[in-house]
Amino acid sequence: MMPQPRPWPYAIEFDQVERIDCDVLVVGGGAAGCMAASGAAESGARVVVLEKAATVASGASGSGSDHWESAATNPCSKITPEELTDAMIRAHDGFNNGISHYIETREGWDRLLDIEAARGKIRDTDDDFAGAPFRDEKTKLLFAYDYDNRFNIRVWGQTFKHAQLRSAKRKGVKFVERTMATALLTEGGRHGARVIGAMAINGRTGKCVVIRAKATVLCTSRPTRIWLFIPGAPGISEFRPPQCTGDAHAMSWRIGAEFTMLEKAIKAEWSGNRSFPPYGAGNNHNSWYACTMVDAEGREVPWLDRDGSELATVDERYRPAPGQKFFLKGGGEPDIPVYEFQGPETLSVDDLMARGYKLPLYADLSKMPEAERRVIWGVMIGNEGKTKIPIMKNYTDRGFDPSKHRLQSYGDGWKSGAFLPQERQFFGLPGGLMNDWTLMTNVEGLFAAGDALFASNCYGHACATGHYAGRHAAAYASRVGDVTLHEPQVEAERSKLYAPLRQAKGVSWHELNFAITRLMQHHCGAFKTDQLLMRGLDALAAMERDDASRLTGQNPHDLIRIHETRNILTTAQIVLHSCLARKAGSKALHFTRLDSPDIDPPEWNKFVTVRDSGSGVAVGEKPLDYYGNLPDNYERHNRDYIDRRSKT
Amino acid sequence: MSEPVMAVPDPMVFTPIIIDDDLCIGCNLCVLVCQADLFLPHPEKGGAPTVFYGGECWYEGSCVDHCPVPGAITLNTQLFNRVHWEESTPS
Numbered sequence: 226m227m228p229q230p231r232p233w234p235y236a237i238e239f240d241q242v243e244r245i246d247c248d249v250l251v252v253g254g255g256a257a258g259c260m261a262a263s264g265a266a267e268s269g270a271r272v273v274v275l276e277k278a279a280t281v282a283s284g285a286s287g288s289g290s291d292h293w294e295s296a297a298t299n300p301c302s303k304i305t306p307e308e309l310t311d312a313m314i315r316a317h318d319g320f321n322n323g324i325s326h327y328i329e330t331r332e333g334w335d336r337l338l339d340i341e342a343a344r345g346k347i348r349d350t351d352d353d354f355a356g357a358p359f360r361d362e363k364t365k366l367l368f369a370y371d372y373d374n375r376f377n378i379r380v381w382g383q384t385f386k387h388a389q390l391r392s393a394k395r396k397g398v399k400f401v402e403r404t405m406a407t408a409l410l411t412e413g414g415r416h417g418a419r420v421i422g423a424m425a426i427n428g429r430t431g432k433c434v435v436i437r438a439k440a441t442v443l444c445t446s447r448p449t450r451i452w453l454f455i456p457g458a459p460g461i462s463e464f465r466p467p468q469c470t471g472d473a474h475a476m477s478w479r480i481g482a483e484f485t486m487l488e489k490a491i492k493a494e495w496s497g498n499r500s501f502p503p504y505g506a507g508n509n510h511n512s513w514y515a516c517t518m519v520d521a522e523g524r525e526v527p528w529l530d531r532d533g534s535e536l537a538t539v540d541e542r543y544r545p546a547p548g549q550k551f552f553l554k555g556g557g558e559p560d561i562p563v564y565e566f567q568g569p570e571t572l573s574v575d576d577l578m579a580r581g582y583k584l585p586l587y588a589d590l591s592k593m594p595e596a597e598r599r600v601i602w603g604v605m606i607g608n609e610g611k612t613k614i615p616i617m618k619n620y621t622d623r624g625f626d627p628s629k630h631r632l633q634s635y636g637d638g639w640k641s642g643a644f645l646p647q648e649r650q651f652f653g654l655p656g657g658l659m660n661d662w663t664l665m666t667n668v669e670g671l672f673a674a675g676d677a678l679f680a681s682n683c684y685g686h687a688c689a690t691g692h693y694a695g696r697h698a699a700a701y702a703s704r705v706g707d708v709t710l711h712e713p714q715v716e717a718e719r720s721k722l723y724a725p726l727r728q729a730k731g732v733s734w735h736e737l738n739f740a741i742t743r744l745m746q747h748h749c750g751a752f753k754t755d756q757l758l759m760r761g762l763d764a765l766a767a768m769e770r771d772d773a774s775r776l777t778g779q780n781p782h783d784l785i786r787i788h789e790t791r792n793i794l795t796t797a798q799i800v801l802h803s804c805l806a807r808k809a810g811s812k813a814l815h816f817t818r819l820d821s822p823d824i825d826p827p828e829w830n831k832f833v834t835v836r837d838s839g840s841g842v843a844v845g846e847k848p849l850d851y852y853g854n855l856p857d858n859y860e861r862h863n864r865d866y867i868d869r870r871s872k873t
Numbered sequence: 874m875s876e877p878v879m880a881v882p883d884p885m886v887f888t889p890i891i892i893d894d895d896l897c898i899g900c901n902l903c904v905l906v907c908q909a910d911l912f913l914p915h916p917e918k919g920g921a922p923t924v925f926y927g928g929e930c931w932y933e934g935s936c937v938d939h940c941p942v943p944g945a946i947t948l949n950t951q952l953f954n955r956v957h958w959e960e961s962t963p964s
Contacts, residue, residue: 227885228923233878234913282906282935383938403910428910457886460931462954466908467931498953502932506956523962591961614934614948625958633957735883780878782910782926 233780238432239723245401247273248702249695250423250438252406252473255284256684257675257691258444259389260336264695265442266396270702272695273436274398275425277405277468277785280390285446285465285676290382290684291512291609292369293337293347294554297330301361301368301375304551306330309376310855316553316563317654318813319830319849320486322680324662327855328693329686330376335870336688337378343395345388346381357596358540367600370514370568372543374551379600382608382684389688403428407722407788409441409476409671414714416839417481419669421708424718426788431781433719437710439670439702442694443473444687446676447657448796452649452749453496454742456735462642464495464503464611464652468789473677475792477658478799483667483836483845486656486679487803489814490649492751493642500642504609505616507588507634508641509571512605512612514554515542517592518571519631521583525592531567539594542569561812587631602627647750654680656803659834662852662862664694665701667836672698679832696866724774725787731777734790740768741790741797749801754820758805765798802835806844880913882925887951889930896945897921903936903946912936 249265251258254276265272276283295313297306310327341347348365349355359368359379367379394400410422420441425434448471449463459467478484495503509516517539518526528536530546545552545568552568562568572580590598606612625632636643657679664672674694675687725731748761773794776787810817810824823829834845852858860867890911892903899919904912911926934948 228882228913228925230879230881231913233880234916237878278908278910279906282939283908287908288933288935288938455886457883457928458889458930460909460929461887461951463931466933467929468908501954501956505954519962587958587961589961592964611931611933614937615932615950618934618937619948619950620956620958629961630958631961633959635956780880782880785910786929 235429235781237781238427238430239726242433242435242719245273245434245436247271247399247436247438248440249698250275250436250441251444251695252423252441253277253284253444253446254280254400254402255444255446255675255687256286256385256389257677257687258284258442259386259393260688260691261442261444261674261695261698262393262398263339263389263396264692265699266393266398268696268699270699272398273438274393274400275404275406275423275436276400276402277428279402280400281386285469286382286610286684286687287386288383289608289610289613290380290385291605293333293378293380293685294683295326295330295376295685296334296337296378297376298334299337299366299376299378300364301366303374304376307856312553312566316566317680318825320489320680320811320813321654322660322678323850323852323855324660325664325678325681325686325690327859329689331859332689332693333685336685336692337380339392340385340388340688343388343392345384347378354596354600357600359543359600367604370543370554371545371552373545377554379604380608381604383613385684401425401434404434405785405788406472406476408718409480410710410714410718411480412708412711414711417668420480420671422710424715424722426722426781426784428781428785431784433722435710435715437708439705439708440672440698441670442672442674442698443477443658443677444674444691445469445471445473447471447651447655448474448793450738450742450793451651451797451800452490452647452742452745453493454738455497456739458497459738461497462495462500462502463497470789470792471796472789472792473673474657474799475795477666477668477671478795478837481668481836481839482671483659483834484656484679484799484803485659485832485834485847486814487800487835488807488816488833489654489656490800491652491815492646493644493648493650494640494652495642496650499644499648500640501635502611502615504606504612506641507586507632509588512609513588513601515539515569516588516590516601518634519587519589519592520577521585524582526571526577526582526586528569528571530569531564536569539597586634588634589631590627591629591631598627647746649745649750654682657681659832659847662858663697663701664690665697670701670705722784725776725778725784728775728777731775732772734776734778734783734786737768737772737776738790738793740772741765741794744768745797745800749804752817752819753804754818755805758801762798762801765794765801769794799835802842803833806833806835880925883928885927887927888949889927889932890924890936891947891949892921892924893945894921896942898942898945900941902939902941906935906939908935
């Protein structure tokens with residue numbers, strides 16, 4: 226039943242301004258943001274986190290995570306950070322963030338230990354899996370995917386956000402919750418100048434918050450709702466929270482920050498009415514790796530190694546192929562596997578049909594060894610971000626028993642979704658902010674971490690880059706003097722916060738968001754041309770001028786949604802500019818042009834960057850290996866950290 | 874702003890969350906943790922919150938996970954997302 230309109234239940238503070246001073250401002254309190262705050266506070270900085278929701282359960286992993294990837298320095302790993310980062314880069318034809326993933330492989334294990342120290346659970350301390358092939362008996366760590374090489378760790382991620390928040394608070398970090406950052410403030414109010422703080426608004430009271438900071442770290446994940454949006458249910462089956470609306474992307478674009486790889490958007494995998502909830506239908510990937518699949522008549526689907534040889538046992542699904550040192554992730558990860566690092570996978574649906582298998586397929590945990598069944602259903606599905614309640618609890622309540630039942634698979638193979646080619650999504654290392662070796666952007670004083678960075682993913686990456694950006698932001702803040710806000714800029718931004726309240730009649734954020742996604746599907750779908758992209762930009766500009774200016778709302782909650790939708794519009798514009806700037810197709814970037822038949826011509830094997838110069842869009846480029854020698858540069862920029870860790 | 878500030882609900886196509894008013898103790902933990910801030914607290918202390926902006930739900934279930942009273946709040950799977958399972962066949 227629809228609730229009735231009612232008086233707003235919280236005190237209204239539209240006329241109030243709170244001023245906060247700090248050394249390091251962290252925007253977003255998810256996995257990356259909490260760790261950035263801790264990293265900065267450990268360096269002695271006064272730290273403030275702006276969080277749009279409540280930190281304990283906020284962000285893409287606020288409700289959990291089931292495994293931690295690429296912890297190459299854990300005591301059981303047989304792969305070095307250099308080997309693993311090199312594999313990740315080559316598996317994406319060079320279109321990857323060498324800096325951030327080297328940080329992930331080199332420091333991820335350190336961050337897991339930090340989380341454990343704050344009572345996050347990373348080991349099988351109750352010996353529930355004693356003797357299992359994925360367990361190391363000495364450390365009690367449980368591993369996923371490649372059981373020989375042991376660099377991906379199964380974790381009880383439901384405990385992590387609590388631990389991270391506890392740890393940051395203990396270090397003196399101040400959390401300003403239910404408060405959304407809406408604009409970055411710059412020295413002298415100038416475009417492209419040093420960032421010295423941010424504007425924000427409280428989503429319950431409407432109070433304006435003005436933060437003065439010597440350094441700022443952006444940790445607001447990757448945007449959703451660019452191509453896909455269902456009014457009335459934008460969060461259904463979405464992997465990332467629909468409140469991740471590219472707030473950092475939009476704010477930093479408006480002051481001149483540089484982006485790369487935003488031309489990469491893959492055909493959608495999970496969203497809305499096109500797919501089932503993530504990991505909620507029968508499949509054999511990620512959380513469910515490497516579950517036995519069967520056809521309608523109970524015939525087991527063959528698993529193959531990279532050479533096409535059929536695997537005789539379940540255990541072989543977790544081992545490298547003959548002659549292969551290690552594999553990255555089994556089950557067709559990444560989307561375009563590279564032979565050298567390709568893991569085991571089941572036969573494709575087409576091949577299965579040709580061999581007489583009958584649809585539908587099912588995931589059959591009852592046919593897995595008991596320990597594998599319990600670790601998939603209990604640890605993985607019990608801890609992944611969107612599975613503990615909607616899948617494990619709700620299915621169990623309805624009678625599902627993994628030792629007796631098989632779960633149906635739908636649609637496009639394991640993904641259990643069937644999307645149209647124009648329905649795109651940021652998934653599988655999408656673009657984002659460009660970074661240097663301190664994770665600073667091209668704008669002085671502005672850092673980024675986690676999924677705000679280009680080519681990023683996963684909890685371990687978020688935490689590792691978060692801590693790294695936090696401590697480098699703190700080091701930067703310690704070198705610069707006091708900053709002075711440009712009050713006309715503060716006033717101008719404050720006025721924008723409340724403009725929708727003055728619109729008696731206008732456009733709802735739902736309607737505008739829906740219109741943006743329709744526009745993006747038509748102008749920036751599977752196939753690009755300059756004419757289409759430019760038409761899209763014109764249409765977005767008209768929408769910004771004529772419709773976004775008429776967004777209307779009544780209360781602080783509405784204002785948050787309205788400012789989010791404006792950010793979605795801006796992010797859509799960045800995407801179109803990014804697509805326009807790349808003039809040839811790219812397999813690794815899932816980027817196809819109808820007006821240029823070339824795929825991956827050598828001259829386009831480079832990062833293309835875009836930024837708002839203040840007088841137009843500036844296109845730039847960087848070589849794919851712009852980060853140089855990974856260990857040398859890492860050690861040059863992190864001598865203090867290395868020395869400190871070696872002492873402890 | 875002289876006009877009273879009102880809360881006006883989103884269009885809600887589905888029913889993402891069901892609160893059992895008899896079981897709910899009005900602790901407001903669900904109101905506290907919800908990423909979408911879709912609940913509004915009851916005007917009186919101890920009363921059950923209202924699912925007000927239900928259309929903004931992410932369906933991850935933090936509200937259920939944090940609720941201290943089993944069964945007081947339920948994450949409701951939409952009919953079109955009901956996944957089928959059946960008895961497995963013998964090996």
